Amino acid sequence: MKGVLALTGVYKEYNLRPVLEDVHLRLEPGQRVALSAPNGSGKSTLIQILAGLSRPTRGAVTWSGRPLDAAARRCLGVLLQQPMLYGDLTGRENLVFFARLYRLAEARQLADRWLAEVGLDDSAQVRVREYSKGMKQRLALARCLLHGPRVLLLDEPFDGLDTASRAYFEGRFDAFAKAGGTLFLVTHHPEEARQMDRQLTIRFGRVRES
Amino acid sequence: MNSVQVFWTLVWKDLRAEMRGGRFVVSCLSFGVLMVLIVGMALNAAPHLPASWASGLLWMVLFFTTALAMTRHDAKEQEFGGWMGPWLAPIDRSLVFYARWCAAWFMVLVASVGLIALFFIILNVPFPVAFGTFVAVVAAGTLALSGAGTLLATLAGQSSLREVLVPILLFPISIPLFLALIRLTWHALDPAVIAGAAWVEIVGAYLVVVGVLPWLLYELILEV
Numbered sequence: 001m002k003g004v005l006a007l008t009g010v011y012k013e014y015n016l017r018p019v020l021e022d023v024h025l026r027l028e029p030g031q032r033v034a035l036s037a038p039n040g041s042g043k044s045t046l047i048q049i050l051a052g053l054s055r056p057t058r059g060a061v062t063w064s065g066r067p068l069d070a071a072a073r074r075c076l077g078v079l080l081q082q083p084m085l086y087g088d089l090t091g092r093e094n095l096v097f098f099a100r101l102y103r104l105a106e107a108r109q110l111a112d113r114w115l116a117e118v119g120l121d122d123s124a125q126v127r128v129r130e131y132s133k134g135m136k137q138r139l140a141l142a143r144c145l146l147h148g149p150r151v152l153l154l155d156e157p158f159d160g161l162d163t164a165s166r167a168y169f170e171g172r173f174d175a176f177a178k179a180g181g182t183l184f185l186v187t188h189h190p191e192e193a194r195q196m197d198r199q200l201t202i203r204f205g206r207v208r209e210s
Numbered sequence: 211m212n213s214v215q216v217f218w219t220l221v222w223k224d225l226r227a228e229m230r231g232g233r234f235v236v237s238c239l240s241f242g243v244l245m246v247l248i249v250g251m252a253l254n255a256a257p258h259l260p261a262s263w264a265s266g267l268l269w270m271v272l273f274f275t276t277a278l279a280m281t282r283h284d285a286k287e288q289e290f291g292g293w294m295g296p297w298l299a300p301i302d303r304s305l306v307f308y309a310r311w312c313a314a315w316f317m318v319l320v321a322s323v324g325l326i327a328l329f330f331i332i333l334n335v336p337f338p339v340a341f342g343t344f345v346a347v348v349a350a351g352t353l354a355l356s357g358a359g360t361l362l363a364t365l366a367g368q369s370s371l372r373e374v375l376v377p378i379l380l381f382p383i384s385i386p387l388f389l390a391l392i393r394l395t396w397h398a399l400d401p402a403v404i405a406g407a408a409w410v411e412i413v414g415a416y417l418v419v420v421g422v423l424p425w426l427l428y429e430l431i432l433e434v
Contacts, residue, residue, distance in 0.1 A: 052297075052298075053297060053298070055430070070302065070303075071300055072300075073298055073299065073300045074299075074300035078298050080291065080294065081291075082294070083291060084290070084291040084292055084295040084298075085290045085292055085295070086223065086227055086287075086290065087227075087290050087292070088226070088227035088228075088230040088286065089223065089226060089227055093226065097219060097222075098295060098299070100216070100219040101216060101220075101295075101296055101299035102299055102300065103300075127230065136290070143295070
């Protein structure tokens with residue numbers, strides 16, 4: 001299912017202070033988009049609105065021209081600054097849990113496959129609380145990719161990853177975009193942003209090409 | 211997988227995490243036992259604690275332990291951002307609320323059984339005469355309290371003061387419920403005391419409001 005994730009005239013205010021103003025953004029299939037902006041400029045707010053986790057004060061978020069509803073959320077893989085995992089569950093239990101929420105068949109086998117894929121098969125039965133930062137990030141990325149999303153919204157996805165893991169996920173994301181997936185990546189590293197097809201920034205709440 | 215299976219998956223996650231971490235029931239029990247002991251010492255383990263006092267004290271203990279447990283439960287969900295994970299899934303988001311409520315109620319109920327037993331032993335309160343009524347009141351009361359607590363935890367979820375806000379907001383919202391539960395428990399301890407149907411209706415109304423409101427508003431609350 002290919003689709004365009006779009007923001008139209010989005011405003012967002014927190015405590016009457018505008019964070020985003022008149023944002024128009026279209027994320028096309030196969031496109032790799034980087035967003036770089038200073039701290040506190042609204043990057044996290046923007047990614048949360050795109051993910052349907054935060055409602056814009058004004059404006060619309062659409063998937064293929066329709067409001068972003070529960071069915072459309074199935075097409076999104078989201079990584080925010082937190083890994084969105086449960087510390088008291090093992091790595092395997094976390095993936096099985098999310099596979100079931102996405103109503104995927106053979107959740108256990110799928111979880112095992114992804115744990116092996118991201119090199120966590122040896123730690124599958126260890127509680128996430130005991131994982132290192134890099135291990136949590138790898139598991140969080142596996143959670144994002146588990147259900148075969150069409151759009152990846154990733155906030156600093158390489159944070160905490162070692163060189164080998166980073167190279168692996170860079171390859172994965174490239175293959176994902178070549179297969180028609182949309183990659184939206186928030187990064188503070190200019191070299192990461194330069195590798196993308198589009199580079200965006202936020203100035204005074206407005207999203208612009210940089 | 212239908213919605214019922216998704217619901218049980220969400221409940222399973224909470225119960226599994228609780229079995230590993232044990233924070234909800236343990237914090238509920240330890241705090242509740244301390245409260246019962248302090249009350250017991252303050253009253254000098256009164257040999258004939260009036261049923262009206264006993265019912266009030268019991269619900270005071272259950273209220274504070276539930277409020278504390280809701281805060282602990284919420285903190286555990288927030289720890290690695292896990293609370294946001296289910297909201298991304300293609301499910302009706304109100305299911306997340308009902309599953310959290312169900313799991314929280316079960317854990318409050320488990321802790322309450324231990325607490326109530328200790329309450330009767332330590333404070334030397336006579337066994338409830340109308341035992342069936344007593345069980346029904348405790349079940350309905352903890353169900354309503356844990357539902358209101360779960361809803362408030364979501365409302366306060368984005369606030370930096372959420373750990374304080376949940377118990378502070380839970381109390382004024384629960385006053386009519388609190389009064390109804392005390393009166394009905396008093397009746398269960400001493401059936402000579404008449405508890406009018408209005409008290410049952412108040413508890414029922416709370417359950418309806420806590421049960422229906424999130425279905426209508428939960429998606430909106432989450433996205434604000």
